[in-house]
Amino acid sequence: MGGSSLAELPETMDVVLVDRDSNGEVSKKVIGTVDTRTGEFRMDRWYDMQGRKLNGTPTAKGTYYHNGKAVTIR
Numbered sequence: 001m002g003g004s005s006l007a008e009l010p011e012t013m014d015v016v017l018v019d020r021d022s023n024g025e026v027s028k029k030v031i032g033t034v035d036t037r038t039g040e041f042r043m044d045r046w047y048d049m050q051g052r053k054l055n056g057t058p059t060a061k062g063t064y065y066h067n068g069k070a071v072t073i074r
Helices: none
Strands: 012-020 027-033 062-066 069-071
Touching: none
Parallel strands: none
Antiparallel strands: 012 027, 062 069
């Protein structure tokens, strides 16, 4: 069995949120990227708690994801 070297990995990889609804259908959403060299996780966009991408900065009260962290808008 051969091993993989760091040089074989892409520089970044997408992070995908996988969800299954009540009908058993699977949905996949890219929520960010991870740098395979440093381990840094980046979410350049805003997402709601269900993983849906928002069109810009949210104005409604609630909790959202931005740059890998949960952010609460009050």
